[in-house]
Amino acid sequence: MHSLAPATGTDKRQAIESARTDTTRGAGVRNMQQLIQLRWIAIVGQVATIAFVHFALHIRLPLAAMLGIVAYLALFNLASLLFWRSRQDVGDLALLFALLVDVAALTAQLHLSGGITNPFVFLYLLQVALGAVLLPAWAGWVVVAASCAGVLGLVAFTGPVTLAAEPARGIADPYVQGLLVCFALTAVLAAVFIGRTARILRDRDARLAGLRQQAVEEEHIVRMGLLASGAAHELGTPLATLSVLLGDWRRMAPFEGHPELQQDLDEMQTQLGRCKAIVTGILLSAGDARGEAPAQTTLAAFLDELVEEWSATRPVNRLDYRRRLDGDVPIVSDSGLKQMVGNILDNALEASPDWVGLEAVREGQDGERLRLKVSDAGPGFTEQALANFGKPYNSSKGRPGGGLGLFLSLNVARSFGGRLHAANRHPRGAEVVLELPLSALALEGREPDEPTDE
Incomplete structure (x- = not known):
């Protein structure tokens, strides 16, 4: 895996x-x-x-x-x-x-x-x-x-x-x-x-x-991975402390009598849970929490779970999710792939808060490749962004550290033997396409199940 x-x-x-x-x-x-x-x-x-x-x-x-x-x-x-x-x-x-x-x-x-x-x-x-x-x-x-x-x-x-x-x-x-x-x-x-x-x-x-x-880019990834793993270890304690404090506040009188404050606490607890999940994912990807056996699932279940988790933690108005698989296949659930797709969806949501599209298709003569297309209705990529797609700090957001998301996603796709490319949609919007060989995720010796077209 x-x-x-x-x-x-x-x-x-x-x-x-x-x-x-x-x-x-x-x-x-x-x-x-x-x-x-x-x-x-x-x-x-x-x-x-x-x-x-x-x-x-x-x-x-x-x-x-x-x-x-x-x-x-x-x-x-x-x-x-x-x-x-x-x-x-x-x-x-x-x-x-x-x-x-x-x-x-x-x-x-x-x-x-x-x-x-x-x-x-x-x-x-x-x-x-x-x-x-x-x-x-x-x-x-x-x-x-x-x-x-x-x-x-x-x-x-x-x-x-x-x-x-x-x-x-x-x-x-x-x-x-x-x-x-x-x-x-x-x-x-x-x-x-x-x-x-x-x-x-x-x-x-x-x-x-x-x-x-x-090689230079991957060395950059190594340094970032080491920093992220160390930060994840250090963030564990303050996140646990915040979770305890929120639980105590929920039982205090000033909050019990105000439904609006209770709703704010629920939202804070949800976002805190999301932060803890991100930290756990970083540690999983760094190999620090691999004590248990890798989770076995199917491609359809993996995609459905990914979409459900992402939709529950993001303020998306409409996610157009289409899964067209010519037969399901057993795979190992990989947290790195889940984070990568979630990052691409986050970028699409930031550009297009009202609508994000996700299409999953199996391609190839025997359905040996997975093609994920994330679309949005935003302003699209600039010519310079497309020319430098996947390079670090290639961003029009104008904030420090911007442009690392797609850079990380591109290198993760390479580690799976796949590729990532982007294009603008007509008349408006952009799309990012991820293509992966299913052999990088599939369980050896298992046969595909019945078709699960939706």
């Missing part, structure tokens, strides 16, 4: 580190997929270029050796595709090895087809660019060193074919034609694949920034 109990700093750091590792792994997988896709394009391009040069330009190439390298590259790419398909962890060493294989294959093909006189020698620059984008600095320099070694090898070791360049012929010269094709190919592939890879890395960095922001 979830609660509002603050997790330890170690737990939070471990969770963020785990999420950061998962994010990095996802980017590594996508980068490897980019390399595999680029390698297929290189294989097709090599076959087409070899055929064109050998048969159209009548430059005799060692077809068996060059097609053998193409076949080896295709087998390596197919093995890479099958190997990485079911894995989630692609490290820098794996990406470095894949790029070095590409550099070696390019070196071998250039050695067999003109060496340093082959205009496609500039394809080394594409490998260097990919290494600089995909890999850490040290690994990128390894790719640079391998490419430089490949170029030096082409100079030192002459291959079976030598290409003659006649730049004076202009576009009619095969070397110039190959140079133009190489330039266009390198530019296009760099723009497409390096741009796509950069977007993957930007997405990863954005997710990591979001995780860091979430």
Whole structure:
């Protein structure tokens, strides 16, 4: 069962580190997929270029050796595709090895087809660019060193074919034609694949920034939770004293003969009971009063009880409560969830004292998600409030500490694996929607009961 109990700093750091590792792994997988896709394009391009040069330009190439390298590259790419398909962890060493294989294959093909006189020698620059984008600095320099070694090898070791360049012929010269094709190919592939890879890395960095922001917010929750728990302990004694005093006043002569004063005492006792319930809820959520077994109930009963308790302690003129559940389900009654929904209802009541709406619906193919929508007929959210929804101290109420309610609610929703979002209604009012997976509250091994539509 979830609660509002603050997790330890170690737990939070471990969770963020785990999420950061998962994010990095996802980017590594996508980068490897980019390399595999680029390698297929290189294989097709090599076959087409070899055929064109050998048969159209009548430059005799060692077809068996060059097609053998193409076949080896295709087998390596197919093995890479099958190997990485079911894995989630692609490290820098794996990406470095894949790029070095590409550099070696390019070196071998250039050695067999003109060496340093082959205009496609500039394809080394594409490998260097990919290494600089995909890999850490040290690994990128390894790719640079391998490419430089490949170029030096082409100079030192002459291959079976030598290409003659006649730049004076202009576009009619095969070397110039190959140079133009190489330039266009390198530019296009760099723009497409390096741009796509950069977007993957930007997405990863954005997710990591979001995780860091979430960690800061949750540390804020931890501090607030510790302060609230301590305050709840300290408030217990004065609240008990006030309850005794109110009981004594009720039996005193000045109050017994005045029904109006008795009514005021009843209201004071009701509000005092509400304060004590809030304090008890804080202690329950902090784990200080968990001696008894968790209360087992059903989703419908939990919602009905929540609405009944909230309506009895708030001056609401009209609560439009609609519960449309496609079958009930047994759950554990969670005080943290009850407080969160009550807080959202309180905000709606403050904005719209005459009418508040609450709609509960089960969604999903098997009804595995609970959707709670709290609506009001107030002025609605400002654009700035919607843009900063769920951030601490985002409030237009102008009082100290304002804006913490929705911030706390958003973090509680996250702890349940759910989400909280807001929008304005047309033509007036606002709505806050809470979506939770029922698995976060459901009792294991229990089947849903009969439908309880209302």
